[in-house]
Amino acid sequence: MFKDKMVTTAIPERIFALCKIVEKGPIVSYELKEKMEPEYLENGSVYFNDYKNAALELGLISISDDLISLAVDAKVIKNIECMRTYINSRLEMFNTGQFYLVTKAYFEKGSDIFKEDKNIANLGPLFTQMTNYPVDAVAMRSWRFWAQFLGFGYLQEMFIIPNACVFLWDTICNASLEKERMYSVSEFVNAITPMSNIIIDSDTANRTFNYGVSNGLRALQDVGKIKMDHILDQKDTWTLYQLKAYSNDSTITHISIM
């Protein structure tokens, strides 16, 4: 799923449900499958292996002799937000996978994504070209579930509006940035990039936050989780995507975690 191609059936909520069953104790694969997709439901297909494998990829479970066990501390799956924060901390491990590459390309596209087809299932060719990785409609449909869940944007019908506020906040938490402390913008970027290269260009030379990241930072500021400042005469500056109505000053030098 994350290592390679995406599949629509391996959605986060199924992985979470699976983990919660496994949390109660190791269980053989068939029994687990029967709990989630019992034969009597007469489903046409069995999805179990798809989401079980995704959970395995993400390191949430382990399998030994067909016995499935929880591979993480219980607090990782205390609730689905905890699981999301955990997954967001591990995305860089899959930086050659389809999900990672498509997400990166999506953010690089900036607000130009609005000029593309509003049904992302039709954007396979575009992302195939951008990622050099074959991306088909199924992969894009699958991507939307995870892009929404992991906090890269908001799903509107079959389109994702880029706004990484949820992902960025998870990353800020994962980076253990201190609250009520003002960081220079470079300090901030350095602290979060190990986990956020997926949306922040690792080549930070241009010192510009793309549209989706800028939306995320502004949204976090609006809800009072961070504060962005432009302190004059500071050389360490980054530029947010220009949103005229938001502010005529898109340059920031410092970010405080509130």
Place this chain on the structure above:
Amino acid sequence: MNSEVAKERISYVARPDSITSSEGDFLATHVAVNKLRVLDKFDISPSEKKTFSEEDIFKKYISNPEDMHQFIAVYGQSGTGKSHLIRWFEARYEQSKPKDEVILFIRRSDNTLKGTIRQLLEKPEVQGISNKDVYERLLKASLSVDENKLKDMIYHNFIIEIHNDQDEQDIKITNVKRKRLEAFLNNEVVHDYLMGEKGPIERIYSKIAEHTLVDRDTVAKFKKEDFIVTAELADSIYSAGADPKAEKMARELMADESGIEDAKKIADYLNQFVSEVIQRCAGIEPGDFKQIFMDIRKELYRLDKKLTIFIEDVTSFTGVDTAILDALLEAHTGKRDGEKLCRISSVVGTTNSYLQDNFKDNHKDRITKYIYIPSDVLDENGLYEFVARYVNTMSLSEDVISDWAAGHANPEDYPIHDVIEGKNWEYIDISHEKKINIYPFTKRSILYFYQNVLEKGHQTPRYIIRDIIEPVVRDAIFNKSNFPSIDVKIVNVNTTLSFRIHSQIRNESSADRLLKFMSVWGNGAPDQYEKDGKTYISAIQKELFDDFGFPILNMDVIQAPTPESVNPINSVNTVSPVNNEAHTEGNDQIVPDAKIKKLNEANTLLTKWTNDHVIDISATVGAAGTVHSAVYDEMPDYLYTAINWQAEGISMDNAKKVKDSSVLFIALEGQTKKEGLYTLPATWNNLNILLAFIRWKEYGNKSWNYPDADFDAYLITTWTESIRKELVKKVSEYKDGEESRYIEAAVTAEMYRIILAGEFREKSLKNFNGQTLLASKPNKLANNSHSTEWRSLLNVMSQKGADVNNQQTVRRYFNIGQGGASSNVVLDSLLLSKVFGKVKRNKLVIAEDEKQSDDKIKQRRDAYAFLNDIEERLDNVAKAELSAGREQIQRIYDAFGDDEVGEEELSIFTERVNKFYEEANKSQVNVKEVPLDGIKKRDQIKKAISDIASVLDEDDSLTIIMAFSGDPIKTLKPLVEIIENLEKEVEKANNIVTTKKASLGTDGFEDTGEDRYSEELKSIQTNKQKLEGMVNA
């Protein structure tokens, strides 16, 4: 502005009624009007384009250079400045009148009939008139009646007039209607309604009473609106137990079209009695008034004087208006009772409608000239000067103004106040190169108020004083730290400016205050520019912000505008229309003008919403329709996909039910129809959100591909994050703080359905498992032996597919779906086991106080309704089923002669039956063989008997229906049929045997002794011996 002086003076200067201000203040605030029209014939809305200045008219007509009899009517809408102009004419004429001219200025200072007469008699020139003592006595007989009594007198006098109407009036109504009207007016509810604060009696009372606060241009008449009966009023009338005639009238007046016509007719009919009622209640007769005037004119003629009379407001004369007009219109050239009258020149003020409706045609024909004051009597500069002169006058002490007035009020000597506050504010040029500082106004703010705050028809001097000058100046001098705190409605707020202010100023009231200042006092654009070394933000000089302690926010730097860009007064709207809507700079997309217009109209409506906190978007067309679509369609569709309901712990079944319900996800604050789970407050930011949804639909054709969509997308997503938790909470809850538990009802009902459908036939719920619950398919048992009640319940459950719907609810609720695309079910097994376990533990009982049958989400409520349909019939079903079962089983017990019927008993029974047939066969008794196939499955019969027997003494309905779930009656039916058939056959056999016995002998029936066959035996014995003899021989 000199606020120290203004605090003292504002109450005296800013008076909407010019007549009550001092001479000095009157002259100091006077602005010459130049758009007057002069007509020979009355025209309510003159098309005459030629305009005159007040000075032109004064010289040509008012000063009466030809010394002729004349009657000049000055008319215009209420508040246009008629009184002001007449007062100015009077003041001007006082300065230049001939010596033999007597000027009578009839004020409406107390605005009553008697007050007007009193003013006439107080004039020094008429102190010698005949009958003066009689008139004064008449006035002194002042009404000492209290207000309520006087109003009641007026009211009941109308009823008396109706009662005594002998069809002598021009407007007639039928006798039946008259009686209904009388009953209607006698109704207590109607009485209270018409006597209300804004009712007709109050208006009429104002013309009689000495002191009232009714609008001075009020016409003492009934209006059709007074008689339009609303549903609410009708309800009150009915519930108070009205006379049937009054009720009929109320019903007639409620009708949509005919009701309005009837109301008008009644108003017109009653208006015929107004003069008479007023006179009667005031204690004055029409003749009195006429006589006063004639006596005054005779007296003046005797003194060799001529009369110029200025009547500020002829409406004061309601009740005697015909008499006064007759008196004024009568020329001195004619003779009256052989006595001569002085020449009279009359300048009479009246409103358009009064002139049109109350002046008879013969009066109108005799009017010399009509002077029309248009509503927009002030041009743009006149408006500025008008405000400036008021600001100036209230900043000057009374002494300064009085001195100037006493010195002939020369314009060149016009005093200008020393500016204490607002040195950097704008100045207005007036004559003689004088300049007046207009703090706390800007020209833009004056225009804004004029065009957007004053209602149409109120853009007149009176309302400029009352609704602009007085409140704004008061706000600035008495409440400076909160200025502008007055309730100004911002029209077409610039959403960019609004967002920028609110995103940088956290205190919402401070942000609102700044937005109001920049939008009303400035141009409302998020721009700043430099001009002549000064910075202008939203076209307001930066220093002006400091005067009121506003924070300075950086805006987008633009080129200073050219002078041509200043809007003229008539180019409504002066405020730049919305957020540089769809500007195409640097963008190759162009939004059609029609769509921009559509958005601007929606913005206007939504801006009004943020001001009024009320909005009606029930219409599906126009601006309301545009907003309707955003609230009813675009927002819920977006939120349904943008919020990851499953990740938030909400089943997609619940989310979908809410989405499909009549309750909106989001409703607007003050929305008149339809409720929502989350109420969007009427704030600027939320206005932006709504407009973003509208632009997405209109500009982008449901995409974000349009100019500045990047900002809208940002707005929407950030807003989603801000409301997500609250909305999720609302969707998950049945009521505040109480989780929705409709799934428990749905699972309970589904379990009942499965039991009743015979798909689960055990006596205990213990083995009722997930498979039973989820793998069941609804089916109708066409062929069963259940009671009528049982079958009827199954029918009820399947009505309108309720059973299928409930089953789908259960199946969907526990499914972890993927966007609704797959029909496969992946179970949330932990949730299923939690809910299922609870329902089973509670033995399918949900306590009444735990039921959420009044859930506002109908689709969730359906689960309770379905369950209720089952529960309310369950006891009867159980009772009926048990009764039928008992009957069956009793039949069996009776047949077996035992109440323990098991396999052994059934086996014995079978043997006995077989033996019966053997014997019958042997005995050659012809009986029909009854097949015993029906009792081959003895174990089933045994179980059926046991099932029924186990609940014969049971009260619990669930236990009973579970016992009957497998339809044991049907299982027992063959056995009972066998028993019944056998009984028939046995009876039949008995009958045959009896018949045979009977045929053995006529008396044989009673004789059962050993000799019964002795003769036959003898005969057989004899014959036997013979045969043996023959064989042996």
